[in-house]
Amino acid sequence: MCQTCRARPERTCAICGRKGRGNLSRAINKHVCDRCKGHWVVCSGCGTGAVVRGGTPDKPLCARCVNPDPTFWKRCRICEITWQLTTAPCTRCCLDRRLREVFTAADGTTAPELDRLREKLIRVDHPNYAITWLRKANVQETIRAVVREHPVITHNALDAMPRSKTLDHFRSMLVHAGALEPRDERLVRLEQRVHGIIDQYDKGDHRQALHGYAVWHLLRRLRTRLKGTFVTDQQAINLRLHVTAADAFLRWLEARGQTLATCTQPQVEAWAATKPSYVEEASGFIRWAVAHRYAHGLSAPALRWTGPAGPHDQDRRWADARRLLHDDTLAIADRVAGLLILLYAQKVSSICQLTTDHVSRDDGPIRLHLGSRPITLPEPVDALVEELVATRRADTLLSSHSTWLFPGRQAGQPLHESQMIRRLRAVGVKPRQSRNTALFTLASQIPAAILAKVLGLHRSVAVQWQQASGGDWMAYAADVATRNSRTVGDAQEASVEETPSTTSQV
Numbered sequence: 177m178c179q180t181c182r183a184r185p186e187r188t189c190a191i192c193g194r195k196g197r198g199n200l201s202r203a204i205n206k207h208v209c210d211r212c213k214g215h216w217v218v219c220s221g222c223g224t225g226a227v228v229r230g231g232t233p234d235k236p237l238c239a240r241c242v243n244p245d246p247t248f249w250k251r252c253r254i255c256e257i258t259w260q261l262t263t264a265p266c267t268r269c270c271l272d273r274r275l276r277e278v279f280t281a282a283d284g285t286t287a288p289e290l291d292r293l294r295e296k297l298i299r300v301d302h303p304n305y306a307i308t309w310l311r312k313a314n315v316q317e318t319i320r321a322v323v324r325e326h327p328v329i330t331h332n333a334l335d336a337m338p339r340s341k342t343l344d345h346f347r348s349m350l351v352h353a354g355a356l357e358p359r360d361e362r363l364v365r366l367e368q369r370v371h372g373i374i375d376q377y378d379k380g381d382h383r384q385a386l387h388g389y390a391v392w393h394l395l396r397r398l399r400t401r402l403k404g405t406f407v408t409d410q411q412a413i414n415l416r417l418h419v420t421a422a423d424a425f426l427r428w429l430e431a432r433g434q435t436l437a438t439c440t441q442p443q444v445e446a447w448a449a450t451k452p453s454y455v456e457e458a459s460g461f462i463r464w465a466v467a468h469r470y471a472h473g474l475s476a477p478a479l480r481w482t483g484p485a486g487p488h489d490q491d492r493r494w495a496d497a498r499r500l501l502h503d504d505t506l507a508i509a510d511r512v513a514g515l516l517i518l519l520y521a522q523k524v525s526s527i528c529q530l531t532t533d534h535v536s537r538d539d540g541p542i543r544l545h546l547g548s549r550p551i552t553l554p555e556p557v558d559a560l561v562e563e564l565v566a567t568r569r570a571d572t573l574l575s576s577h578s579t580w581l582f583p584g585r586q587a588g589q590p591l592h593e594s595q596m597i598r599r600l601r602a603v604g605v606k607p608r609q610s611r612n613t614a615l616f617t618l619a620s621q622i623p624a625a626i627l628a629k630v631l632g633l634h635r636s637v638a639v640q641w642q643q644a645s646g647g648d649w650m651a652y653a654a655d656v657a658t659r660n661s662r663t664v665g666d667a668q669e670a671s672v673e674e675t676p677s678t679t680s681q682v
Contacts, residue, residue: 184197184198184199185197187207187209188207189207189208189209189211189212190204190206190207190208190230191208191209191212191228191230191231191232191233191236192209192211192212192232192233193232193233194209194211195209196209196210196211197209197210198210198212198213199213201213201229202261203229203230203239203242203243203261204229204230204242212228214227214267214304215227215228215304216228216267216301216302216303216304216305217236217238217302218236218301219236219237219238219240219241220234220235220236220237221237221238221240221241222238222240222241224238224301225300225301225302225303226238226239226240226258227239227260227267229241229242229243230242238259239259239260240259246259249261250262250263251263252264252265252266252269253265254266254269255268255269267303267304267307268298268299268303270303270307271297271298271303271306271307271310272294272298274307274310275294275297275298275310276294278310278316278319278320278323279291279293279294279319279323280323281323281324281327282324285327287323287326287327287328287329288355289328289329289350289355289356290323290329290355292353292354292355293349293350293353293355295353296349296352296353296574297349297573297574300573300574305573306573309573314340314342315342315346318340318342318343318346319346321337322334322337322346325337329350329355329356330356331347331356331357331359334347335364335368344361344586345586347361348586348587348588348589349573349574349587351587351588352574352587352588353574358588360406360407362406362407362408362409362412363398363402363406363407363412365412366395366407366412366415366416367395369416369419370390370391370394370395370415370419371391373386373390373419373420373423374386374387374390374391377426381435381436381437381470382426382429382430382435382436384470385426385436385465385468385470386419386422386423386426388468388470389419389422389461389464389465390418390419390422393464394415394418394419395415398411398415405529406529408525408528408529408593409525409592409593409594410523410525410593411525417454417457418454418457418460418461420454420457421452421453421454421455421457421458421460421461422457422458422461424452424453424454424458425447425452425458425461425462428447428452429443436465436470436471437470437471437472439471439474440473440474441473441474441475444462444474444475444476455477456478456479458476459476459477459478459479460476460478462474462475462476463475463476463478488612488613488616488617489609489613490613490617492613493518493610493613493614493617496514496518496604496605496610497514497515497518497519499604500514500515500518500603500605501515501556501557501560506603507599508560508563508564508567509564509568509582509599510599510600510602510603511560511603512560512561512564512581513527513582513596513599513600514600514603514605514610515557515560517600517605517607517610517611517614518605518610518614519557519614520544520546520551520614520631521611521614521615521618521631522546522611522631522632523611524593524596524597524600524607525593526546526632527582527596528582528590528591528592528593528596529590530580530581530582531579531580531581532565532579532580532581533545533579534546534581535561535562535565535581536550537562541553541558542558542561542562544561546630546631546632547628547629547630547631547632547633548629548632549626549629549630551630564581565581568580568581568582568583569583570583570584570585570587572584572585572586572587573587574587582596615631615641616641616644616645617645618631619638619641619642619644619645620642620645620646623642624638624639624641624642625638627641627642
């Protein structure tokens with residue numbers, strides 16, 4: 177009878193401890209279940225990726241660490257490197273063969289970019305995961321389309337193909353392997369969307385106005401604010417809303433045979449009476465058009481921020497903070513991210529962009545750089561952050577050694593903001609409400625200037641939150657000056673009192 181049909185009783189696995197069907201392992205002379213047989217792990221002894229041969233789920237061991245005798249093991253007949261029980265091709269050699277088949281074009285050539293990616297893939301810690309990924313139909317179709325249509329792979333070549341999640345993942349792997357230059361994909365897609373809306377207009381004032389507003393005002397201002405960083409998800413959404421609102425207002429005018437130059441204030445009020453979507457964003461476009469003389473004599477309401485919306489529950493905030501500090505069943509990344517919101521009023525977009533360079537420890541306490549001035553983390557927050565830096569690991573196909581504090585699923589990329597929000601809500605933290613509560617409290621206790629420097633806020637934002645919270649720090653500078661003068665006066669009085677005794681001794 178074959179291996180599948182023959183009767184095999186269920187026994188306790190010597191590696192995972194679960195009951196299941198398996199075989200007697202010649203490496204350890206114990207029963208190993210089918211789930212552990214051939215499973216790739218990172219060896220706890222030598223730190224290399226290999227098939228598990230012994231140990232436990234927490235501390236798995238490879239062949240060399242189970243039995244260091246080289247004469248006991250056979251070698252892969254292709255690479256002659258892998259230690260195994262047979263001479264069959266090892267998993268890495270099988271992966272290499274599959275990659276060569278998929279990456280090779282019809283004429284027998286392979287793009288140099290794909291060669292670099294193949295060299296990176298065959299060295300991953302879990303080559304069996306790469307084989308599973310390569311077996312997917314959508315992955316094979318995408319790679320074959322790239323190989324068939326583009327002998328030289330560039331960003332422009334990939335941009336010409338229909339966009340899909342598989343193509344985006346494949347591009348990120350090429351970037352991480354060094355085959356393509358890194359770029360801000362969210363900014364590129366944003367520019368493509370903006371130019372796609374502009375190209376729908378014929379040549380004329382509306383096209384020129386929308387181009388000036390979207391490209392030379394919104395996009396240019398966004399690039400100025402980035403300062404070398406990548407666009408956040410909220411920034412991209414905000415810019416898209418402004419462009420969409422401007423496009424909707426122009427379409428409304430065209431449907432009535434009007435232009436920006438001929439539009440009057442009653443028509444603007446009639447448009448506002450229809451209760452369109454994104455009124456505030458469209459009002460910004462109207463004010464910009466008047467300022468740049470595309471329209472004349474128009475006014476649109478500007479909504480000012482009057483304070484945070486929603487209830488502030490301090491008891492709930494501290495209860496969530498205590499739970500994240502002491503609940504060891506939660507993931508360490510979720511605990512640290514939640515505490516950064518509850519204690520330091522950080523946005524989700526800012527948390528996702530943190531790297532290990534923001535955490536420093538120079539023979540002293542752990543410091544976290546959120547703004548221009550570092551924060552000394554108290555206990556036990558410092559221990560959680562230190563553990564996160566030491567144990568963080570990207571759940572990606574390629575072995576990613578990036579510096580992101582919260583690595584994402586795409587190679588070399590941080591965790592996406594939407595995924596971070598879902599994870600925080602799963603542990604009972606509401607990001608927006610919790611941040612508003614924390615920032616409202618901090619703004620009432622700390623001066624706006626210090627709050628901006630410590631938390632990485634803009635000065636005007638810190639001042640607005642201070643005014644909304646009712647914190648009165650107008651006399652803070654005078655109070656500090658008075659405090660310093662009192663300190664100097666007390667020191668002088670102390671020195672005067674000690675002087676007579678000293679002079680008398682002399």
